[in-house]
Amino acid sequence: MKTAKILFFIVIASLIVVPLLLPFIGKNKGEKPTALESKKVERQGDNAVPLQQPIKNWSYTHFDGDEVAGEFSGEEARIVGTGEYDLVKPSAVIYTKPDTPEDISKKVLLSAHKGHYSDADRTLLLSDSVIAEIEEDKAKLTADELLVETTKRTITTKGGFLLTKPDIECSGKGLVADDSLSKVKIQENAYIKRADQNRATYIYADSMEIDIVKRNESSRSNMTADYEISNLVATSSRFSKVVTNNSIIESAKIIGQKEADVILLKGPKRLTFNEYIATSDGDAVFDSANKLARFSDNAKVGNKDFTILADNIAIKLSEDGKNVEDIIAIGSVSVFNKADGTTIYGESLKRNLVSGAISVTGSPYVSAIRGEGTLKVGELIFNQKNKTIEGRKGKQRSVLQFRYEKK
Structure with missing residues (x-):
């Protein structure tokens, strides 16, 4: 009788303890468990079973080696698969990776009403009132839907978006940008406005690629804008267009160099002065x-x-x-x-x-x-x-x- 009772308690204990230990079995040495993994998770084989109740006020830190690459949090999270989470009112901070030793890492602040995080792909998909901001650059991106791929250092939007930096405004459909929002590709209905003193330049195209970079003091001359456009490539089935106060430049393909002050026109073209x-x-x-x-x-x-x-x-x-x-x-x-x-x-x-x-x-x-x-x-x-x-x-x-x- 005593033996039966002991066996019964061992079985019950194993049913309680083993599921709690499964999220950490197989972790590489030195790999840090996520805050979401630290919550109670029921598993059956390799497939996670969604919890009946969502995880409230969750948080998660993503490490790149020993460095913090991203910090994620939100009001609610529901486990929908192995390493897959549906999120309510998520927010995040990701850190840009400098291109040169002279550059510094910057914080990218993200927020939305809805989201989905994939631990395997290290991707965060945000939707409904999406905002991304880089305070150091005074940059702000609003979009219908935004995907952050932390391992690829890319930010992608679906649908319409608006990106603003001091004196520069970009909009269109389908944005592909680096994590610092400097190297920008607009896939449809591309539009850019650059303002400097009393001069404004407007660029329209079917699709466009540009670099938005901080202006060097040595290149300012009589310019007052903090940012400049370079490496412009605007393409349209008929005419891409650059409009200034006194001229209109139209061409199938417009290639801008030297802060877009020198523009090469390819294909059919027309300039109006x-x-x-x-x-x-x-x-x-x-x-x-x-x-x-x-x-x-x-x-x-x-x-x-x-x-x-x-x-x-x-x-x-x-x-x-x-x-x-x-x-x-x-x-x-x-x-x-x-x-x-x-x-x-x-x-x-x-x-x-x-x-x-x-x-x-x-x-x-x-x-x-x-x-x-x-x-x-x-x-x-x-x-x-x-x-x-x-x-x-x-x-x-x-x-x-x-x-x-x-x-």
Whole structure:
């Protein structure tokens, strides 16, 4: 009888103690158990059995070696599988991993109304009013759904999102970023706004990749913004677009370098500077720092008064970037002046929009619908104000005066 009682108590004790020890069996030496694992967990074989009651006010610390890589907590957690937890009002702190010895690790603060944590994948999926913040950078990300992969150092969103840093705003659908929210890829409906003093730049594209980096003091010049955009790649099925106070840049693919001040345009393109519109079949480069735009292969620029066609065209803007000052064209140049019906041909051209003077070289000549004759000389100086064309060839000089009535 006593033996039966002893056996009965041994069986009961094993049923109570063994399930409590199972979460820790097989742990590697030195591996720290999670706070969730420290709670009571019932197991059957390798499959966890969900608790009838959720774990209240839970917390969990994720270690990378001996260093804390993340701290997680929330109001409730329910075990739904081995190392799988559904969360209510979770919050977390993850620590960025510096890229260089000069960088410092930063705290990324995460919060949401709902979440799911996978211990095996070291992933945290947040949904419903998701917020991620980096206080050191004054960065804030809001999203419909956010996935944090701690082992890959990536933050991914589904659906819409809004990312803000001082003077920079990004939005769209589907964000893939590093844990510091610096290397950003927007998968759909990409939009970026960069503000600096009284100048604002807006970028629109189907998809976009950019780096948002802190501006070095040596590169500030007259810029006041704390952050800058670099390594921009904007792609669209038709036109990606960069809009500033005075210009609109449209191209199938826009590649930005040097803080996006130098922009390379690929595919079909169109640049608008106030009243002037420029296009080309080949690549184009827009250098906003030097106020210069260059077009290659069947380039074209003009306004309501004239049109210039050439193999290559360069446009020089005024210092404030509001007006076109000079146009230089090289290779198979033709200029059609709509007001007086004259067409000027040559191999190179320089037109000053301030004075209205045009200089054409390379066996140039001019023809007119209205006027008298055709002038063929070595160089042409066209005076739009006086309606004269002065031809020069060596020491010889001749002037052709056009007489016409305006349309």
